[in-house]
Amino acid sequence: MVALVPTEAHGDERGALLNFIEAQRAAIRRAAHGLTEEQAASRPSASELSLSGLIKHVAEVELNWLRLAQQRPNERQRTQETWGDAFRLTEEETIPAILDFWAGVAKETEEFARSVPSLDDTFPLPRAPWFPEGGRVSVRWMLLHLVQEGARHAGHADIVRESLDGRTSFELIAAEQGR
Template identity: 70%
Template sequence: MAHPTEEIPGDERGTLLLFVEDQRDAIRTRAQGITAEQAASRPTVSELSLSGLVKHAAEVELNWLRMAQQRDNERSRAPEQWHDGFHLGEDETLESALAFWDDVRAQTVAFVDGVPSLDDTFPLPPAPWFPKADVSVRWMLLHLVREFARHAGHADILRESIDGTKAMG
């Protein structure tokens, strides 16, 4: 994949997509260059693994995209199964999770490129962690930056714990 600045224009829409992509890339690169076992390992007291973070981030992005599109999410799960989103299933690999995220990324970029305005809004389902009002596409992109940045920090710690590789090394 080309560096984001080579493929996204510098207007507001492009700038927001660039920041989302930078945080996506921060998670993805932490999970690459190690074995599947290392990517699935939990080297800290946390239940988090690098492969699980990749899966979670991809599913979160898909969920936000489907809410913005006002479509059903084909990968939704029951609330009590939320933790399954942080672990690869028996038929999943890090490579399949990364490929899935590539597809979600392309869908998100196409959606954002095609939406008439970043001010376009969509409703959220009732949940204590969601705003009570409709949110804009702009808000969604900023939320993805926040979500991915949090998990990029987790990924940095996990990777350094696995093999000593530092994020800015």
């Protein structure tokens, strides 16, 4: 059964932020529930996004922010040549494999968020036209950004799923719960 609210909602700020991030992850995963690899890779709406591509993109974005906060190299860093591969599964990738990868990233994100001395700790932003020169953000900002990123793409995922078979993630929850 998939719950909209976690069974145990931690009252501390770190727990609350992690619960909100996980709620968005769950919404994205739920949108792909029961689909074949082919259905999840299809692009039934006006967008170029597919459900499998969204899952991969959100997992890689989370990893990128985690590595920035940890100030470690990103082992899946995209280049200009591989940027498009961040939005689709390549021939050797499957939804279960990407979900496993994302679960590992999620576990690492939680461990990092719980171990950092303060959510006020900051880390440098990379050089990019959309970031201020010499900019820094806090771990709290990063976690809130992951909520925002997840929510944006959970909405995309619902639209793509609904375009596929007319079902939304809320209908999938209700069906699982026998309602």
